[in-house]
Amino acid sequence: MLRLQPRSCYKKLGHCVIRYLSSTSEATPHVCIVGSGPAGFYTAQQLLKGHPKVRVDILEKLPVPFGLVRFGVAPDHPEVKNVINTFTQTAQNDRCRFIGNVHVGDDVTVAQLRHLYTAVVFCYGADDDRTLGIPGEDIHGVYSARSFVGWYNGLPENTQLEPDLDTDTAVLVGHGNVALDIARILLTPVDILKKTDITQHALEALSRSRVRRVYTVGRRGPLQVAFTIKELREMTKIPDCTPVINKEDITPLESIIKDIPRPRKRLSELMIKTAKAEMTDSSKEWHLKFLRSPLEIIADNTNSRVGAIRLGINKLEGPLDEKQKSIPTEEEESLPCGLVLRSIGYKSISIDGAIPFDTKQGIIKNTAGRVHGENGLYCSGWVRRGPTGVILTTMTDGFDVGKVIVEDLNSGAIQADHTHVGYDGLMVTLNKSGVKTVSFSEWEKIDNAESRNGEKVGKPREKFTNIKSMMDLVT
The missing domain is CATH 3.50.50.60 (FAD/NAD(P)-binding domain)
Known part of the structure; x- marks a missing residue:
């Protein structure tokens, strides 16, 4: 007996078209994280640990990951940057993708992300002072x-x-x-x-x-x-x-x-x-x-x-x-x-006028990381609670918000849908706009080049300081 499903495949037999059940009837949850600093990676880590099927895409406006760990930690504090090793393990998980050089609000809108993903998590930190x-x-x-x-x-x-x-x-x-x-x-x-x-x-x-x-x-x-x-x-x-x-x-x-x-x-x-x-x-x-x-x-x-x-x-x-x-x-x-x-x-700034934002505190309005009045939208890190605390504080916050999203998936408060195609749909959108994205393996090319350049002058690395130099290595 043939059954109709929300997402089905078609097979031609002569002049007839028969509808048949796709290989998986249960939709896969796709979660998009905006921002690849500590809040983004710790939230991703908890999602991957807490849900066996969720797929996570981490979007970053720069070609390189790690946010304030790379750009905020003092250069004479290399031990603090060791968390990058943990973040790298997360990025290399089969169910996780890093997608760099994507500016949410310009290259892709929040509305488009909401259509493509089961949940969207804002972890973009504080871009103003x-x-x-x-x-x-x-x-x-x-x-x-x-x-x-x-x-x-x-x-x-x-x-x-x-x-x-x-x-x-x-x-x-x-x-x-x-x-x-x-x-x-x-x-x-x-x-x-x-x-x-x-x-x-x-x-x-x-x-x-x-x-x-x-x-x-x-x-x-x-x-x-x-x-x-x-x-x-x-x-x-x-x-x-x-x-x-x-x-x-x-x-x-x-x-x-x-x-x-x-x-x-x-x-x-x-x-x-x-x-x-x-x-x-x-x-x-x-x-x-x-x-x-x-x-x-x-x-x-x-x-x-x-x-x-x-x-x-x-x-x-x-x-x-x-x-x-x-x-x-x-x-x-x-x-x-x-x-x-x-x-x-x-202080954080709003990247989309449709997101409820407290301009005085510089945070997205939320309760326990759930954005007010917006089912499927979440926030973590400084954009959730303000620019306070150290990396350990952000780790706790990311883990807590990750657990909240898993709870909402398990309870049905947010539901995966076959229209939530995640990465594949995102790439179609970005390709149409001519956006050249950077994968984690491509970031590793930049990373290796920086390390080699650093060795020449007795430093751990010599960073590329403009986007064109970074992109030249991966294009």
């Missing part, structure tokens, strides 16, 4: 931490940044790990940096840099800093560089140190120790300043570049703990400098 919103922020010599990190890590869009390092003093606004990363890069001897995978153009610029003094300023006190003990310890060990912390800022911690939770206690103890250490005779200095809010960036007397930053002096209100609030006073100070870098956080 928060601004200070003060006068003078557009003066030459003011840069965002995001673009500066992208510059020394080889992010194509930031390759031409050319930051002006012809000054002896830089001010970093922000007390997070990224701020300390940048301070460390500015102050570390070039002979050390040239053994990392820092880009050649950054290495050359840093070799000519006149920066000898870096101030890292934050609006609250030592109990509220966002950086971790690892980054602080590294700042105290930079060769020929003296760390400077005002003893008066740290003294109040001594009375409560025994009652502070362990991670914060260890961090506070190191700050106290650093503040009390004898000043050494070094050619460079790193200053950690608290209770300062930027009010204005002032041009120099030529009106052509940064000359100083005006700071409001704050005081802390409330019990001595991590929840203290900073309150402005009428006091101010001015720090002469020629370089200002704002490091006050990243």
